[in-house]
Amino acid sequence: MKTLKQNLSGIISASIFVLTLFSCRANLPVAQQSGKEDISYLLFVSQKEFQNKTVQVTIDNSTTFEAKVVSAKKSNRRGQQYGITIGTKNIKVTYEGQTLYQKKIFLSTQEVKQIILP
Numbered sequence: 001m002k003t004l005k006q007n008l009s010g011i012i013s014a015s016i017f018v019l020t021l022f023s024c025r026a027n028l029p030v031a032q033q034s035g036k037e038d039i040s041y042l043l044f045v046s047q048k049e050f051q052n053k054t055v056q057v058t059i060d061n062s063t064t065f066e067a068k069v070v071s072a073k074k075s076n077r078r079g080q081q082y083g084i085t086i087g088t089k090n091i092k093v094t095y096e097g098q099t100l101y102q103k104k105i106f107l108s109t110q111e112v113k114q115i116i117l118p
Contacts, residue, residue: 040107041081042091044069046117050095055117058092059084067093069117081112093117 044055044067051071058064063084070079086107093101093115100117107113 038086038109039083040086040109041083041112042067043079043081043112043114044093044117045072045079045114046070047072048118050100050117053095055100056094057082058094060090061092072116086111091115 042057044057046053046069050069053069054066055069056064057067065082067082068080084107086109088104088106090104091101092099101115105113
């Protein structure tokens with residue numbers, strides 16, 4: 001039979017093990033940020049006529065900027081992407097006064113939307 005000293009030693013060892021096991025907080029949820037900004041991107045692509053030209057882009061009839069058009073073959077590697085806020089946007093693309101593209105589109109976070117011009 002075990003002596004009282006051995007029983008007490010076993011109880012103390014088991015208590016320390018249980019306290020150590022349940023006292024760590026590694027299993028609690030931790031708040032993390034995804035690191036993704038709430039921004040989307042526009043990429044202007046043309047098969048023929050407007051490759052390597054600069055077009056005027058108007059967003060929601062208020063913001064205007066110039067954008068360079070790339071060929072469809074180079075768009076994945078060398079295309080200039082233009083960051084805009086997410087949501088529903090009215091996009092109008094013109095070149096020398098001629099409207100090439102006008103559409104209402106929805107852009108989600110980190111999406112790259114290709115605007116295909118003639």
